[in-house]
Amino acid sequence: RCSICTTERGSVYDFCWQCMNTWKGHAPRSNRCDNEGCINQELEILKDCPLMNLPETEVKQCPSIRACPTCGKLIEHNQTGCKNIICIRCHVEFCFACLEVTTECLKNKPDSWFDVCAKGIAPRQISIPTWNRHG
Template identity: 60%
Template sequence: MTTLQNIPEKRYDPSDISLKYVKKKDEITGDDVDPNILRAEMSCGHAVDPNSLTAWCRSLIDQNHYKFHCPAVKDGTNEKCGKEWPYQEVRKLAVLTDEEQQDFEERLAALAAAEYCEFKSCPSCHSYVERKDLTNLNVCCLICTAQLGRPFEFCWQCLKEWKGSAPRADRCENTECKNRDLETLKNCIVIELPGTTVTNCPSIRACPICGQLIEHNQTGCKNVRCSRCQNEFCFACLEPTRACQATRPNSYFTTCAKPVAPKQTSIPTWNRRAPPLVTFPHNSADRERSPNTCLLF
């Protein structure tokens, strides 16, 4: 994550009358050392410094968020503002340099695209491809097939040329092929969730909807929101927050009606565009061979 120390010092131009300037503390960092420092007011009404705003928004991108929300605390409460800032506003008030704009916009575009489609680079020709069949790791690259004069198939998981029978949902026959996310879930430690009565909880979870790996930030209640599909669920029992609270109301910081779910041994396949598909059995060698055909971008 980029820190304030890594970002060149910036200052607002007092002659820019398009901004609303205020002499208030920086409501991202709380810094109020020099009252003469010029700060600008965001659309939500909170004051920012271009340096802290750049750092905050970069940290959100580093955490795979492509939307920017105000982290300031509302006056007289412990509640965060949370209002979304348009990128155009962030770009102007963060005084982004040309290099920062290019970096932000490339990463934001990739994050936004990843929410709606999962794509990878063919290991041979490096074309970006998307699977048609989300349950089959065997993918046929049309460009390489045309260039080589033979079918070129690769593994979506290890990104090596395909070995073994297909279709397969678990792995190909390359020795190094394995689901690293499943390995992470298997080997994660168990923790107590600070501030709650939840104990012996796996420290990493796969979102029950889309499979995105999520680590509890060790603050707040036991519920988390997936940055990819926006599903909110209980980190302890893995039920949707609404369902968890329905069975034991106001249990945000206490144990659930259900026991803590054990370490997950499978990860859901999320089809962003259609209802969930039935997955292939792991032993599928006797099925009719039907490799994925890549979609080219």
């Protein structure tokens, strides 16, 4: 929603951050609107990234790029060490395989830093979490 355009027009003006056109379709949605050609490039990356094995773990056939479950930043695992990584934007540590915050992942299967998670490998993400910094 653009507050300047809303004021100038005298009515609510919603637009899409992906294609920068007037919003079309149901709202709110964070991934894209219904305008022809509107795509969310980050969702395309998540959809098309190759699967990988984390060589020092038991994790196999995991998407090679993940959106941080806390802030949505796209991250690649460097393929060294355990399955957990720390997001470079929000600094939250999470499991690259099951997408749980590390403490939650380890609650279900303690000391499983290098093993498959109790919940298994999360599927490809089809939405990107929105970071609520004040929540």
